[in-house]
Amino acid sequence: NAGVTQTPKFQVLKTGQSMTLQCAQDMNHEYMSWYRQDPGMGLRLIHYSVGAGITDQGEVPNGYNVSRSTTEDFPLRLLSAAPSQTSVYFCASRQVAGDTQYFGPGTRLTVL
Amino acid sequence: AQSVAQPEDQVNVAEGNPLTVKCTYSVSGNPYLFWYVQYPNRGLQFLLKYITGDNLVKGSYGFEAEFNKSQTSFHLKKPSALVSDSALYFCAVRPDTGRRALTFGSGTRLQVQP
Numbered sequence: 305n306a307g308v309t310q311t312p313k314f315q316v317l318k319t320g321q322s323m324t325l326q327c328a329q330d331m332n333h334e335y336m337s338w339y340r341q342d343p344g345m346g347l348r349l350i351h352y353s354v355g356a357g358i359t360d361q362g363e364v365p366n367g368y369n370v371s372r373s374t375t376e377d378f379p380l381r382l383l384s385a386a387p388s389q390t391s392v393y394f395c396a397s398r399q400v401a402g403d404t405q406y407f408g409p410g411t412r413l414t415v416l
Numbered sequence: 417a418q419s420v421a422q423p424e425d426q427v428n429v430a431e432g433n434p435l436t437v438k439c440t441y442s443v444s445g446n447p448y449l450f451w452y453v454q455y456p457n458r459g460l461q462f463l464l465k466y467i468t469g470d471n472l473v474k475g476s477y478g479f480e481a482e483f484n485k486s487q488t489s490f491h492l493k494k495p496s497a498l499v500s501d502s503a504l505y506f507c508a509v510r511p512d513t514g515r516r517a518l519t520f521g522s523g524t525r526l527q528v529q530p
Contacts, residue, residue, distance in 0.1 A: 329420075337517060337518075339520075343497040344425070344518040344522055344523075345421075345434050345519055345522055346420075346506060346522040346523050347460075347506065347518050347520040348520075351518075352517050381517060391520075394459060394460065396518075403448055403465055403467050404450070404462055404465060405450075405462075405518055406462070407459045408459055409458065409459040410458075415488075
């Protein structure tokens, strides 16, 4: 049972490049979400999903896309990277009606 | 809308002394409340939660938290701090309806001096 996994751990992009951050969980959780962590701002919700085929926007969705084709995977796509997207990104999962949310180890992204 | 306030950016305490990290919240309906800890260059680890029942909840590593509905607070406490407790602590809230997202505070850095 690996829990929540994220790849890559580190990434450096140039402005305008696109990329996908991968997230997978093996706990059969319906609810998955993406957060970004910036100094002094805590974690802010980007997008979330309550099940395969269902996604919704969080607090800071602009510049990011998500899809949920399977219960296990919830990739986050940066369409055209900007320096303002330099951050640490965390994926999390839980049961929809459950309480505790589990986090992945994070991806540190730098956009030059 | 739901929100969490952690009024202290940093808390300093001497090893062996009690510690408190403050958290207040705002949410519609009944709250689910959580504390997470983050060590340097690591993800968030679950510490403890309040869902219902006893207002004093106990969690990992000797931490506990007290839910106070009238003051909408959920302060994290430990009777005797350890240097190894030094980390970034996040309080989080969501309503008890299942689909809502978790909202985090801005975090409090705990520094325990030897």
